[in-house]
Amino acid sequence: MTHLPYILAAYAVFAVIAVVLVVGAQFRLRRASKRLRAVDPRARTDGRV
Amino acid sequence: MDATYAAPGAKPGRFLHRFANPGRFLRLAARVQPFLTWPALILTAIGLTWGLSPALSPADWQQGDTMRIMYIHVPSAILAEGGYWALAACSFISLVWRHPLADLAAAEISPIGAAVTAVCLATGSLWGEPTWGTWWVWDARLTSVLVLFFLYIGHIMVVRAFDDPQRGYRAAAILALVGAVDLPIIKYSVVWWNTLHQAASITLTGAPTMDSRMLWPLGVSALGISLGFGALLTANLRAAVMERRTRSLLMAQAERTA
Numbered sequence: 001m002t003h004l005p006y007i008l009a010a011y012a013v014f015a016v017i018a019v020v021l022v023v024g025a026q027f028r029l030r031r032a033s034k035r036l037r038a039v040d041p042r043a044r045t046d047g048r049v
Numbered sequence: 050m051d052a053t054y055a056a057p058g059a060k061p062g063r064f065l066h067r068f069a070n071p072g073r074f075l076r077l078a079a080r081v082q083p084f085l086t087w088p089a090l091i092l093t094a095i096g097l098t099w100g101l102s103p104a105l106s107p108a109d110w111q112q113g114d115t116m117r118i119m120y121i122h123v124p125s126a127i128l129a130e131g132g133y134w135a136l137a138a139c140s141f142i143s144l145v146w147r148h149p150l151a152d153l154a155a156a157e158i159s160p161i162g163a164a165v166t167a168v169c170l171a172t173g174s175l176w177g178e179p180t181w182g183t184w185w186v187w188d189a190r191l192t193s194v195l196v197l198f199f200l201y202i203g204h205i206m207v208v209r210a211f212d213d214p215q216r217g218y219r220a221a222a223i224l225a226l227v228g229a230v231d232l233p234i235i236k237y238s239v240v241w242w243n244t245l246h247q248a249a250s251i252t253l254t255g256a257p258t259m260d261s262r263m264l265w266p267l268g269v270s271a272l273g274i275s276l277g278f279g280a281l282l283t284a285n286l287r288a289a290v291m292e293r294r295t296r297s298l299l300m301a302q303a304e305r306t307a
Binding site for chain 2: 001002003004006007009010011013014017018020021022025026028029031032033035036039040043
């Protein structure tokens with residue numbers, strides 16, 4: 001495969017940014033849900049009625 | 050319904066205001082989330098593997114294997130522009146109908162939009178060096194996409210620049226709408242000016258000028274990465290709604306005890 005370092009670098013940039021965004025969103029969602037339940041124990045944040 | 054989310058006198062946006070109820074939004078978003086996340090992961094994995102495989106997707110006769118960067122670069126370019134259209138639409142809804150979720154959605158779109166624009170610029174640069182012999186050139190397409198990146202960064206900063214969040218959302222919405230002028234410039238930059246960047250290979254009006262063995266993996270990865278954008282936005286928007294609700298409950302508690 002020609003120009004392999006460029007191709008690998010492009011896929012690595014995508015992978016790193018995607019992982020950072022996904023992990024960040026997951027942590028934020030978990031923290032927000034925990035804090036809301038601490039303030040309002042009746043609050044359902046999981047989508048169930 | 051929480052008073053913070055009520056928007057009286059907004060009859061034209063009544064349909065949109067059905068989703069201003071945080072409980073209703075959270076229920077709907079939590080149900081939609083898995084239908085975005087799992088297809089996004091599966092389609093992105095399939096599309097990128099397909100695009101990287103020399104047995105399934107051929108190299109370009111002129112550029113060789115470097116064109117395999119396309120399977121990331123093109124979806125991120127589509128999402129950089131598409132994300133800004135969504136940001137402008139949310140800003141318009143926010144300014145006209147004062148929809149509270151439109152404010153939050155705009156604030157959550159801009160960091161993700163900035164990230165995909167950064168991926169688009171970085172992968173374009175990595176594609177440009179072996180193809181054009183340079184990492185960067187100040188041609189109309191590259192420069193207008195760089196301006197788009199700065200518009201996203203500007204939006205993120207303006208949202209957070211005010212003590213009163215409503216003023217921040219309003220100022221950022223105006224910035225987003227003014228910045229939307231960059232979108233047609235990006236699209237037609239390769240037509241209006243003589244650029245190093247190639248013209249579009251896929252258009253709405255004409256047949257694609259690309260081999261179907263490249264077009265299919267590109268379509269699959271574009272769909273997967275777009276669903277990923279939607280999943281990320283939904284997750285961050287859910288978190289933002291919960292954070293806002295927590296703040297309003299804490300303020301209400303503080304007022305009662307004062």
